[in-house]
Amino acid sequence: MWAIAAADFGAELELVEVPEPVAGPNELKVRLFAASVNPFDRKVVNGMLRSSAPHQFPLVPGTDGAGEVAGSGERIFGTFFHRPVGGGTYAEYVTVPAGNALAPLPDDMDPAVAAALPTAGMTALQLVESLGAAESVLIVGASGGVGSFAVQIARAAGKRVIPIGRGDTLVEADALIDLVSADRSSFEANARYAPLAFNTNYVSADQAQNFGMKGSRETLVRLASMVQAGDLEVPIARRVPLREAADVFAGHGPGKTVIIM
Numbered sequence: 420m421w422a423i424a425a426a427d428f429g430a431e432l433e434l435v436e437v438p439e440p441v442a443g444p445n446e447l448k449v450r451l452f453a454a455s456v457n458p459f460d461r462k463v464v465n466g467m468l469r470s471s472a473p474h475q476f477p478l479v480p481g482t483d484g485a486g487e488v489a490g491s492g493e494r495i496f497g498t499f500f501h502r503p504v505g506g507g508t509y510a511e512y513v514t515v516p517a518g519n520a521l522a523p524l525p526d527d528m529d530p531a532v533a534a535a536l537p538t539a540g541m542t543a544l545q546l547v548e549s550l551g552a553a554e555s556v557l558i559v560g561a562s563g564g565v566g567s568f569a570v571q572i573a574r575a576a577g578k579r580v581i582p583i584g585r586g587d588t589l590v591e592a593d594a595l596i597d598l599v600s601a602d603r604s605s606f607e608a609n610a611r612y613a614p615l616a617f618n619t620n621y622v623s624a625d626q627a628q629n630f631g632m633k634g635s636r637e638t639l640v641r642l643a644s645m646v647q648a649g650d651l652e653v654p655i656a657r658r659v660p661l662r663e664a665a666d667v668f669a670g671h672g673p674g675k676t677v678i679i680m
Contacts, residue, residue, distance in 0.1 A: 422510035423664045423678070424477035428466035432509075432665045435477050440506055440514040442489075447515050449495065451486035452530035454508035456667045456676040457538050457564070463504060464668075473503040481508030481678075485524050485533040496533035496643075497521035498634050508534075509664065511680050520634030525643055532646060532653045535564070535675040540642040540651075542632040543568030546596050546617060547576060549630065553593035553615055555579040560598030562673035565619065567654045569596055575650060 424435045442448040460480040468474070485496035489512070499508050499515040506513060515521065520541070524533050542565045550556055556573055560566045561582030573580045581592055595613035600606035603622045610616035610628070617630040645651035656674025659667060664678045 420511040421661055422477075422479045423661065423667070424479045424505075424509070425464045426477055428464065428469060428478075430464070432464070432480075432668060434662055434665055437477060437479070437510070439512045442514045445517050446501075447495075447517055447521075448489040449484070449486040449499070449513050449515060450489055451484050451508060451511060451513060451680050453486075453534035453680065454481045454484040454510075454678045455531075455535040455537075455539075455564075456678065457482060459538065460507070460509075461668050463507075468504055475503045475505035478505035479507045479510050480505075481510070481513075483534055483537040484508035484513065485530040486513075486680075494524035494526070494530075495521045496524045496530070496537065497636075497639055498537045509661070509667075509678060511661065520636060520639060522636045522639035522643065525647060528643060528646065531655060531658055531677045531679060533643065535653050535655055535677055536642050536646070537634065537639060538632065539564035539675065540568050540653075541634055541638045542619065542630075543572055544638060544642065545632055546619075546630055547572045547578075549617065550578070550594045550596075550615065553578065555581065555592040556594040556596060557581045557583055557589060557592045557609075557613060558596045558598070559583040559589075559600070559609055563598060564654070564675045566596075566598050567674065568651070569598075571651055 420439045423432050482500040498520045561570050589612045592613050595616040597609050597618040606618045606622045621629040654674040657676045661680050
């Protein structure tokens with residue numbers, strides 16, 4: 420099968436031909452329709468998990484996707500991360516533990532839209548729900564995948580949203596969602612503007628401020644229902660065929676990049 424992979428940690432992505440994966444006990448083999456690109460994927464290629472998880476090479480990145488279960492034909496979408504790391508969704512086929520956060524792919528939903536939902540959508544929904552009764556929220560990095568979802572979900576919840584882009588001045592608010600800061604000092608400078616603050620890069624000395632998404636089938640079903648009802652728009656900026664996807668880490672402005680198989 421064809422896949423986009425890195426030969427080693429930190430290597431450039433390239434189109435490669437690799438054997439189709441074989442599902443083990445309690446795993447599903449899935450023929451992918453689409454896979455979305457997340458910042459986490461680049462971090463994995465750069466070796467973020469090298470000391471905490473086994474890896475396989477060539478390393479195929481990718482955690483989110485939508486496809487069809489081989490054999491049964493069931494259409495699903497969700498998160499496909501598993502160990503060893505490196506058998507990801509930037510490929511024609513993937514295996515996934517049956518217990519992962521997976522949900523039925525609605526017949527009337529574009530697989531590219533479904534593939535773009537899982538990590539970014541679940542993170543945004545859970546972040547907004549963590550704000551409780553906060554009436555106003557600063558969202559730093561509002562134009563990215565998580566940010567664009569968070570803006571929509573927070574506004575739908577009746578909150579006053581203040582999107583913060585590069586160079587914008589922060590103002591005081593009830594809460595802060597920081598999707599950008601990569602170091603403690605940057606986050607702490609932003610967190611001064613709100614009594615309740617979260618970041619997604621685990622840079623705070625206060626562990627309660629380091630937000631981690633908890634994936635579930637139920638959350639995926641909720642997100643799909645929101646999209647179907649027209650309450651949530653999925654910001655896909657670029658759709659790229661698998662065989663032309665070696666440059667997907669290059670960045671192409673706001674919105675999600677989705678690889679089409």
